[in-house]
Each structure stands twice: as structure tokens, then as C-alpha cells.
Amino acid sequence: MIGKVDEMNGKTIKLKKSKNVKDMQTFVPVIQNRKNLNEVSQYSFPKLYEYKVDVYLENKLKENDLSGRRISEIPTVTIVIDTKFPAKKENNNRLYDMAVTDDNKVWMGGESTELKLFDLHGHLHHTVHITTEGFYLCMYNKQVVYSDQRNKAVRMISDTDTVVTMFTTRDWVPFGVTSAASGDLLVCLRKDDQSKVVRYSSIGTVLQEIQYDSQCQPLYKQAVYITENVNGDIIVTDWEKKAVIAIDRLGIFRYSYSGKDKSFKALSVATNSNGHVIITDRPGNKIHMLDRDGRFLRYIIPDGGIEEPRAVCILGDGEMMVGECFTGIVKRIKYLYD
Numbered sequence: 331m332i333g334k335v336d337e338m339n340g341k342t343i344k345l346k347k348s349k350n351v352k353d354m355q356t357f358v359p360v361i362q363n364r365k366n367l368n369e370v371s372q373y374s375f376p377k378l379y380e381y382k383v384d385v386y387l388e389n390k391l392k393e394n395d396l397s398g399r400r401i402s403e404i405p406t407v408t409i410v411i412d413t414k415f416p417a418k419k420e421n422n423n424r425l426y427d428m429a430v431t432d433d434n435k436v437w438m439g440g441e442s443t444e445l446k447l448f449d450l451h452g453h454l455h456h457t458v459h460i461t462t463e464g465f466y467l468c469m470y471n472k473q474v475v476y477s478d479q480r481n482k483a484v485r486m487i488s489d490t491d492t493v494v495t496m497f498t499t500r501d502w503v504p505f506g507v508t509s510a511a512s513g514d515l516l517v518c519l520r521k522d523d524q525s526k527v528v529r530y531s532s533i534g535t536v537l538q539e540i541q542y543d544s545q546c547q548p549l550y551k552q553a554v555y556i557t558e559n560v561n562g563d564i565i566v567t568d569w570e571k572k573a574v575i576a577i578d579r580l581g582i583f584r585y586s587y588s589g590k591d592k593s594f595k596a597l598s599v600a601t602n603s604n605g606h607v608i609i610t611d612r613p614g615n616k617i618h619m620l621d622r623d624g625r626f627l628r629y630i631i632p633d634g635g636i637e638e639p640r641a642v643c644i645l646g647d648g649e650m651m652v653g654e655c656f657t658g659i660v661k662r663i664k665y666l667y668d
């Protein structure tokens with residue numbers, strides 16, 4: 331019908347321009363000869379709703395990812411532990427990193443050449459002496475492992491409290507270290523203005539080096555803390571980029587997260603059994619929670635707040651431990667409930 335109307339319009343325009351009265355008198359509009367349509371299809375259009383992405387993701391998290399558990403609106407602090415690490419003269423830093431053992435104790439490292447083992451109630455069980463400050467820790471084969479930046483080595487504490495050198499990193503300085511599901515160790519390394527992630531075997535064989543993206547551009551500027559997610563992603567905090575950078579197990583870039591305001595600086599990172607990424611934001615005095623694809627879910631700010639958070643580790647039963655860098659205080663936080 332639209333085609334017929336267009337045809338009629340074309341003819342009337344030509345007649346008007348020609349000023350031919352005889353043709354005008356004999357012209358019968360084609361629209362008069364139209365046939366009525368027996369059926370006209372009725373279309374219903376979809377309803378469009380405005381919905382905040384963060385709210386949607388949070389609801390999906392609650393519905394699908396937490397198996398009936400929910401994130402507490404105001405997470406509660408159940409235990410407070412004073413690690414009693416001394417303050418560094420230059421910047422007052424005290425507490426740097428933590429690592430959870432299989433029997434639910436936590437190794438803590440700070441501004442001294444000691445590692446301290448606390449239980450989840452805050453009781454000090456053991457202290458060992460190491461070769462440097464306890465900046466970067468992880469558990470590997472049930473033993474605590476740390477990066478020795480002074481001597482460019484990765485070392486382990488044996489059952490007899492002896493410091494054992496696992497391997498050296500040559501002219502690269504080791505930073506964050508974590509154990510991978512494959513049984514390897516992932517280490518952040520830096521030399522001059524370069525940063526990379528290297529996968530080592532237990533005896534120090536280099537199995538994988540990750541430094542550049544698909545465009546041959548550096549992935550990292552200042553790689554510091556590192557963890558592996560349940561889906562195999564390798565997640566690093568980059569202090570110079572002020573971002574969390576995730577790559578897959580093959581070293582291919584997955585995503586980058588730079589916070590929701592300009593003051594954001596990701597210090598440390600951990601993941602839970604659901605694949606959520608937990609980031610300590612020291613300038614913002616809060617903890618960020620992302621899904622496994624790097625999408626922001628919500629902030630975790632406990633009752634009473636958190637000051638200068640740096641170290642973080644995940645416990646079972648919906649809890650985490652977060653360490654305040656300047657005070658040396660560790661807070662056990664319940665952030666999930668049934």
C-alpha cells in the first residue's frame with residue numbers, strides 16, 4: 331500500500347507540473363482502487379527498564395554465585411589482632427602480608443625480620459626469623475614461602491624453622507609470590523623500569539614468562555602483589571598504574587580494574603572460592619569486591635571502618651582477614667552470611 335501511495339504522489343506531481351487539464355480530468359487516484367487488507371499483524375514491542383548495572387550484578391551474585399549466602403550490608407569485625415610489628419621510620423609502615431595455613435592459622439609479615447603465626451582468635455603460636463622483612467608471603471606445600479628482595483631469592487621455612495632457598499631470581503627483584511593450582515609458583519619480578527610475572531617450578535625452572543600483551547606493549551609498570559583465581563586467571567596489583575590487571579593462564583590479557591574514583595590505589599589482592607576478587611584500597615580505606623570477570627560488585631567496609639588496609643587473605647565460612655598497614659592491626663571480618 332505504501333508503494334501505491336508513492337506511485338500516486340509521483341503521478342500527481344507530474345500532472346501539476348504539466349498543467350494538462352485533460353489528463354487531470356481522466357486521472358483516477360490509484361489509492362481508490364486499493365484492496366482492503368484482510369489481516370494486519372499486530373506487533374507488541376518489548377518493555378525497556380532502566381537498571382543500575384551494579385545492582386544487577388549484586389543481585390546475580392546473591393542468586394547464583396553464593397549458593398544461598400548473601401553479602402552483609404555492614405560486615406562485622408569478629409576478632410582484632412595486634413601484630414606488634416614495629417613502625418618503619420620513613421613511612422610508619424608496619425604490616426605487609428599474610429598467608430593462611432591448612433589448619434586455619436595465619437602467617438603474618440611486617441617491618442621486622444620475623445614471621446608470626448597467629449590462630450584465628452588472635453593468639454600468637456610461633457615466630458620464625460627470616461633474612462628480610464616479611465613483605466610478600468604465600469603457602470606452598472604446607473610451608474610458608476617469602477620473597478627475599480635483598481638477596482633476590484625465593485625462600486621457604488622448613489619444619490625445623492630453617493630458611494631454605496628454593497631458587498634465585500638472578501638480576502630481577504622478587505615481589506609478590508603465590509602458589510598456583512598446577513603446583514608451580516608465580517612471582518612478580520622487577521628490574522629497573524620493567525615488570526613481569528614468571529611461573530617457576532619448585533626447583534626454580536622457568537616455565538612461563540608474562541610481560542607483554544598481544545600488541546607487544548608492557549602489561550605491567552610496577553607489579554607488586556599477585557594471586558591466582560579459581561578459573562586460572564593470574565591477578566596482579568600494579569602500583570604505578572593504580573590498577574588490578576588480570577590475564578588468563580596462557581598470559582593473555584583479560585581485564586583491568588582501576589576503581590571508581592581517582593583516589594583508588596590497589597595494594598593487595600586475594601580471591602575466594604567463588605572466584606570473587608578482593609582488593610585492598612589503602613587511600614580509600616575500603617575493600618573492593620569484583621566478580622571473576624573484573625566487574626565491580628560492591629565495597630566491603632566493616633563496622634567501625636578499616637584504616638590504611640594492605641594485607642588481605644581469605645578464610646572459610648565467609649570471612650577474611652585484613653591488615654591495617656600503619657597500625658599493625660588485623661581485623662577478622664565476616665562479610666557473608668546464610
